[in-house]
Amino acid sequence: MLTSEYWSTLQRHRLLVDRQMSTFERLFNNFFTSSNNNNQVVNNSNNSPARNPDLPILKRKSLSSSGSEDTIDNIEPEQVVDQQSSPHRRKRNKHYYQPIELHNNLLSNPLVYFTNKKEQITSLFSLGSVAKVLSGYLPNNPLPLIFDSKNQQDDQQQQQSSPPLSRSNNNTNNNNNPYTTPIKRHHHKRHNRENKKPIFKNTFKPTIIDHNNTNNRNNQHHNHQHQQQFQQQQTRESDRLYYSDSINNYYYKHQEQQQQQQPTLPIPTNTIDQSILNSFKSYQQNTMSVNNNNNNNDGDDDDSQQQPVELNDQMKQSSVYKPKSGQSFVDILKKEQQSKEFKESIDQLVESYTESLTLNEDLFSKSLPPPRQQNYLSTSLNNNQTSLNGSQYKPSPRKSISNLSTLQQQPEQSIDRFNSQIGSSHYNPLSIDDLSSSYSSISKSSHSNSDKNNNGLYKSSNLISSLKPINREIESIGDNELFTSKVIEEKKQTRDEEINQLLSKLQAMSGTSSYKILKQIEERREKEKRMKPTARELNDDEQQLYSKIISTTKRGDDKVVCEFDETIKLTGNDVITLKPGGWLNDEVINYYLELLKKRQVDCPDETLKCHFFNTFFYALMTNNKGGYQYQRVRRWTSKVDIFSLDKVVMPIHLGAHWCLAVVNLKEKRFEYYDSLGGDNYTCLGHLKQWLTDEMVDKKKEGVINLSQFTMHIPKDIPHQLNGFDCGVFTCKFADLSSRGLPLNFTQKDITLFRKLMVVECYYKKLSN
Amino acid sequence: MSTKEEPGVPQEKKEEEQINLRVANSDGSEVYFKIKKTTPLKKLCDAFCQRQGINPNSVRFLFEGQRINPDRTPKDYNMENEDQLDCAIEQQGGSF
Numbered sequence: 001m002l003t004s005e006y007w008s009t010l011q012r013h014r015l016l017v018d019r020q021m022s023t024f025e026r027l028f029n030n031f032f033t034s035s036n037n038n039n040q041v042v043n044n045s046n047n048s049p050a051r052n053p054d055l056p057i058l059k060r061k062s063l064s065s066s067g068s069e070d071t072i073d074n075i076e077p078e079q080v081v082d083q084q085s086s087p088h089r090r091k092r093n094k095h096y097y098q099p100i101e102l103h104n105n106l107l108s109n110p111l112v113y114f115t116n117k118k119e120q121i122t123s124l125f126s127l128g129s130v131a132k133v134l135s136g137y138l139p140n141n142p143l144p145l146i147f148d149s150k151n152q153q154d155d156q157q158q159q160q161s162s163p164p165l166s167r168s169n170n171n172t173n174n175n176n177n178p179y180t181t182p183i184k185r186h187h188h189k190r191h192n193r194e195n196k197k198p199i200f201k202n203t204f205k206p207t208i209i210d211h212n213n214t215n216n217r218n219n220q221h222h223n224h225q226h227q228q229q230f231q232q233q234q235t236r237e238s239d240r241l242y243y244s245d246s247i248n249n250y251y252y253k254h255q256e257q258q259q260q261q262q263p264t265l266p267i268p269t270n271t272i273d274q275s276i277l278n279s280f281k282s283y284q285q286n287t288m289s290v291n292n293n294n295n296n297n298d299g300d301d302d303d304s305q306q307q308p309v310e311l312n313d314q315m316k317q318s319s320v321y322k323p324k325s326g327q328s329f330v331d332i333l334k335k336e337q338q339s340k341e342f343k344e345s346i347d348q349l350v351e352s353y354t355e356s357l358t359l360n361e362d363l364f365s366k367s368l369p370p371p372r373q374q375n376y377l378s379t380s381l382n383n384n385q386t387s388l389n390g391s392q393y394k395p396s397p398r399k400s401i402s403n404l405s406t407l408q409q410q411p412e413q414s415i416d417r418f419n420s421q422i423g424s425s426h427y428n429p430l431s432i433d434d435l436s437s438s439y440s441s442i443s444k445s446s447h448s449n450s451d452k453n454n455n456g457l458y459k460s461s462n463l464i465s466s467l468k469p470i471n472r473e474i475e476s477i478g479d480n481e482l483f484t485s486k487v488i489e490e491k492k493q494t495r496d497e498e499i500n501q502l503l504s505k506l507q508a509m510s511g512t513s514s515y516k517i518l519k520q521i522e523e524r525r526e527k528e529k530r531m532k533p534t535a536r537e538l539n540d541d542e543q544q545l546y547s548k549i550i551s552t553t554k555r556g557d558d559k560v561v562c563e564f565d566e567t568i569k570l571t572g573n574d575v576i577t578l579k580p581g582g583w584l585n586d587e588v589i590n591y592y593l594e595l596l597k598k599r600q601v602d603c604p605d606e607t608l609k610c611h612f613f614n615t616f617f618y619a620l621m622t623n624n625k626g627g628y629q630y631q632r633v634r635r636w637t638s639k640v641d642i643f644s645l646d647k648v649v650m651p652i653h654l655g656a657h658w659c660l661a662v663v664n665l666k667e668k669r670f671e672y673y674d675s676l677g678g679d680n681y682t683c684l685g686h687l688k689q690w691l692t693d694e695m696v697d698k699k700k701e702g703v704i705n706l707s708q709f710t711m712h713i714p715k716d717i718p719h720q721l722n723g724f725d726c727g728v729f730t731c732k733f734a735d736l737s738s739r740g741l742p743l744n745f746t747q748k749d750i751t752l753f754r755k756l757m758v759v760e761c762y763y764k765k766l767s768n
Numbered sequence: 769m770s771t772k773e774e775p776g777v778p779q780e781k782k783e784e785e786q787i788n789l790r791v792a793n794s795d796g797s798e799v800y801f802k803i804k805k806t807t808p809l810k811k812l813c814d815a816f817c818q819r820q821g822i823n824p825n826s827v828r829f830l831f832e833g834q835r836i837n838p839d840r841t842p843k844d845y846n847m848e849n850e851d852q853l854d855c856a857i858e859q860q861g862g863s864f
Contacts, residue, residue, distance in 0.1 A: 558825075567835035583862035586828070590835075616830055616856035623796040632792065632854065636833035653859045676863060724862035 527742065536767070537752065542759045549758055550579055562761040568594045570761055577727075578758050580751050584658065584727025586615040589651050591761055592731045596649075596738055599766050608666070610738040611640050613650035618661065618683065621690060628686050630693040637694060643703045649734050652683055658730040662737055663687055665704065669712040673737070675720040675729035684711050721747045728753050735766070787842060790852040791816045791829075798852070803842060809853075810838035816855060830854040 509515040538546060553561060557572025574587040593612040600607050613636065621633040642648050648663040652672075661683055662671040670684040688706060695701050720729050728750050736743050745753070760766050785805050789812065792798045799819065801812050809829065817824040829836045831845050831853055842851075 566837045566839075577860070583860045586856075586859035589859075614830075614833065614835075615859050616828065616854065617833065619794060619856055619859070620830070620854050623794070629796065632796075632852075633833070638832055653861055656861045657863055658861045720863065722863075726861060726863050 524742070536756070538755055538759065542755075545762060546755045546758050549575060549762060562591065562764070564591055564594050564598075564761075564764055575758060575761070578754050578761075580754055581722075581724050583656075583724050584731070586653070588757070588761070589658065589727055589731060590614045592757060593649075593651070593734065595760060595764065595766050596734060598764070600738070602765075607739050608646040609644070610647040610649050611637075611642055611645050612734065612738075613648065615651045615653050615658075617650050618652050618686070622686055628689055630690060630697070633690070634693075634697055637698070641698070642694065643698075643700055647738065649738055651730050651734065652680070654680070658727045659683075660730045660733040660737070661687060663691060664712070668704075668708045669710040671737070672711075672713045673717055673730070673733040673743075674713070675718065675726045675733075677715055677719055679713050681711060681713075684713075717743045718746050720750070725750045728757070731757065787847060787849040787851070789842065789847065790850065791855055792852055793820060793827075793855045794857050805843040805847070806841050808839050808841055809836055812853070813838050820855075822857075826858040828856045828858070830856060 553572035560569045561575045563569040646666040652659040660673040789801045790798045
């Protein structure tokens, strides 16, 4: 049952929320314009002093004993525009509807209202998105059926002159019912609750129902001119119209109209409040007294008359009856009108700001907003009670949409509570006890009421028949599981869509060069993973050896520690440079290069074919930076054919810095590795020149096409983060480069490399 | 040219076994030495360092890119007349 209402509330929330703060003011400007238009219409009708001075008195009488009326009135969210336009009414409202007026601020002055509640609104954004998504799920939109679309058009033409047919039909049925009086009670109760929902439903759809009707009703009740018109019609059709208990019948009819006009309305069989029942009794008494005062009531209860009946009833009632029926009526009408205005304006706004709506959808996909806020919003929006009840009514937080059922019920509860509070404060507190009663008691009472209804107190077959299918429909709609499942489905769909989009993008990228690059990068990463870092911890023996060597040597020690051969040997002074923080000298590097050479011989399969020049090659070739001089190194390659090799590796000493230069004959480029990230195209130029001279000297011109060679100074190599490790970096560059491995070590590994180098030099063999 | 010279004093008049060796330091300047093929190169190195006024431990003598063992003789390296020895100074580096 409540689902429809809930949906309507969600819709509203969505509308409200979707208007983001940035567009907030603009939206409300539009809203104002629309509302103002409505106001104008209403004002025209209200300009006439339609209001009888008697009305307030009558109303007071009626209200004094009718708690049910209070509930209805309170249900109305906004006063509609009448208040603004007609000071008379405002006065009356001030007197009687003070609490309601506060609420009316929402519609009458929404900008102020919302600005005051900015926080709420902001918090609602997420909710709105949820509501929006949820609304999309409703298989059968809980929108009220479009009953009055035709009527509305007609009404627009004949505004206020002809009432809608449906209403008249309802009236006739009601009149026919012999059990009117007893039935009335139940109906009344029932409808009191139901009326709330239908009104909300109207807000749902632009479908329309009662805009014209509301105007008609308001006019009937508030406009003298219109009353005259109606009276004329009455006179013409006075034959048909009729019924004795005009007040009760009219009220009953009205409610039934409401029901039938909005067949989708959930019928709250379970939620009838006992307070309403009690209040209704008092209400009946009041009505009886009012009826006595009425002069126009003719005893005829002809049911066949339809339109005229309603008109007449209204007209008759309008004079005498207004205060009371007018209250309920007017409130309902106001509600409808307000809801419609609200809906229309918001729909327009939403249409104009669909972009913002789409943006909000993303929010929903991310996280479901707490249902608690939904509740709060629903109450605030539907009932406009947040301002009053907001502080008192704070529903417990819900954690998932699956709890919608509870959520749906809460707004109603709050409404009842609110109504009861208002009624108690301003009117006869008949329902105070009922108000204090908890929700469970309400449900119990509703059960009893429903039983009564089933027992046949009310035997209007039409109504029942009309209600049953509605119930079914609502049940189908209101299935919480259905909601949740649909929400989940939606989520899945959105995710799938996103995934598909990504996949499509990937596919589109597959043909492009960027995709190839990505693939290469991926392969390179895998390769790096495959090549584990060359640094390794020393085992115990190695650790002991290292500590022994380091501890027994000191700077300046001429004692030979490591002797590769008779010429390549390391003294203590050389080895000590391998201690962490030491600057490596040429002896160590050359020694390490000799180890590399040895590995070339020992493990030719693991390495590229390389030739290693010692640290003096480049220094001598360039005359120690004095300039290129091939003759000094001409005989260095007398025993080597460098053109048959893959790489020629040489350390470059730059005063106080070690770098590595590689002539990569295989990939036809001159490579330069500087652990400080420096460039040295001069060096590479010398190497190119050297290679050229080498070809000439070795009489192998044309073996290599130097024009194909490129300068390659990679920057994505390990960099030293201090001022003393460049020698180690250079050694490792040479090591890895000679094996064609990626340079996959970092500064952190250097300490280990130093220790390893000591051990390797001692054992005259590289460990890996 | 093919004469072997004793290390230390170049142009020492000896038998035919003396040879002339050039020693080029890092800046390109050359010093000629006559040395017997059977004389250890240590004498030549020491003479060069003495003349250049440098610490023998801070220089390295290279022949055709290879370090030479001062205890070896030119005969061991198949040095010929007018061959050139390279004298490279010690290198050490950590950063700029």
